[in-house]
Amino acid sequence: xxxxxxxxxxxxxxxxxxxxxxxxxxxxxxxxxxxxxxxxxxxxxxxxxxxxxxxxxxxxxxxxxxxxxxxxxxxxxxxxxxxxxxxxxxxxxxxxxxxxxxxxxxxxxxxxxxxxxxxxxxxxxxxxxxxxxxxxxxxxxxxxxxxxxxxxxxxxxxxxxxxxxxxxxxxxxxxxxxxxxxxxxxxxxxxxxxxxxxxxxxxxxxxxxxxxxxxxxxxxxxxxxxxxxxxxxxxxxxxxxxxxx
Ligand SMILES: C[S@@+](CC[C@H](N)C(=O)[O-])C[C@H]1O[C@@H](n2cnc3c(N)ncnc32)[C@H](O)[C@@H]1O
Numbered sequence: 001x002x003x004x005x006x007x008x009x010x011x012x013x014x015x016x017x018x019x020x021x022x023x024x025x026x027x028x029x030x031x032x033x034x035x036x037x038x039x040x041x042x043x044x045x046x047x048x049x050x051x052x053x054x055x056x057x058x059x060x061x062x063x064x065x066x067x068x069x070x071x072x073x074x075x076x077x078x079x080x081x082x083x084x085x086x087x088x089x090x091x092x093x094x095x096x097x098x099x100x101x102x103x104x105x106x107x108x109x110x111x112x113x114x115x116x117x118x119x120x121x122x123x124x125x126x127x128x129x130x131x132x133x134x135x136x137x138x139x140x141x142x143x144x145x146x147x148x149x150x151x152x153x154x155x156x157x158x159x160x161x162x163x164x165x166x167x168x169x170x171x172x173x174x175x176x177x178x179x180x181x182x183x184x185x186x187x188x189x190x191x192x193x194x195x196x197x198x199x200x201x202x203x204x205x206x207x208x209x210x211x212x213x214x215x216x217x218x219x220x221x222x223x224x225x226x227x228x229x230x231x232x233x234x235x236x237x238x239x240x241x242x243x244x245x
Contacts, residue, residue, distance in 0.1 A: 006099055013092045016081070017061035021099040027059065027092065035061045038129070041240050042154055043207040045125070047071045053123035053148060055111060056131035058082075059092035063104045066127070074103075075119065079110040080134075080182075111135060114144045122148045129156040132192075133177070136184050138169070139195045146200040146245075153201065153243040159209070160186025162235045167191035177236075179226070192241060201243035210237040 003023040017029040048070035054063040057076035080086035126149045160170035170186040177183035193204045219233035
């Protein structure tokens with residue numbers, strides 16, 4: 001495919017990720033968290049020779065990055081945004097895979113259906129990025145992740161209840177979080193750590209959380225845009241944890 005043809009194909013797709021496809025073509029993702037800065041917040045270990053599972057991969061930015069970093073095998077899975085009623089399609093993933101001449105494998109599967117049997121085995125490293133808070137049953141989902149993780153699970157998630165020291169999870173019945181009815185829960189760090197240990201991980205380490213000044217800036221924006229109470233929004237953030245088997 002020529003760069004002109006690729007550019008035209010890229011323009012036809014509603015992208016989530018910013019993926020560099022070469023020849024100056026970067027997909028115009030609408031992820032407000034931005035793919036490349038988000039990558040820095042994952043504190044990825046050396047992936048050389050590792051098998052990697054990317055759950056909720058969507059356009060596949062993190063899957064392709066794992067492959068680029070030397071993973072021996074990468075499986076990207078998704079369901080909701082791969083043509084099952086979500087905010088996107090699988091077209092971006094498929095085009096990027098072709099353009100990058102990538103060997104990343106794919107499987108359409110709901111998070112809650114993931115098991116060793118369904119995937120045909122387990123993986124050294126599992127990415128669970130931006131998915132947990134979209135699920136109605138977060139602890140059950142983390143148990144599913146534990147079953148297919150051999151070494152390390154990386155969880156990146158929306159967080160809430162950050163002024164509460166005890167383990168706590170905010171529950172969003174409808175569109176309370178960002179006007180999005182697919183957002184169901186926001187754990188604080190103690191709850192996420194506890195759930196991960198209960199799911200079978202031995203050691204859980206916080207590797208990144210959104211600094212307070214950025215949470216304050218977001219809370220102000222929310223206040224101006226939707227009238228959301230400052231104290232509630234200030235308790236919300238993002239965090240990344242590494243959970244070791
Ligand atoms: C906010 S996007 C995050 C995409 C990507 N992991 C990232 O961090 O940029 C949430 C992803 O989770 C997927 N997802 C949500 N619920 C799901 C479910 N029940 N089963 C499978 N995937 C799901 C969506 O399709 C979407 O790709």
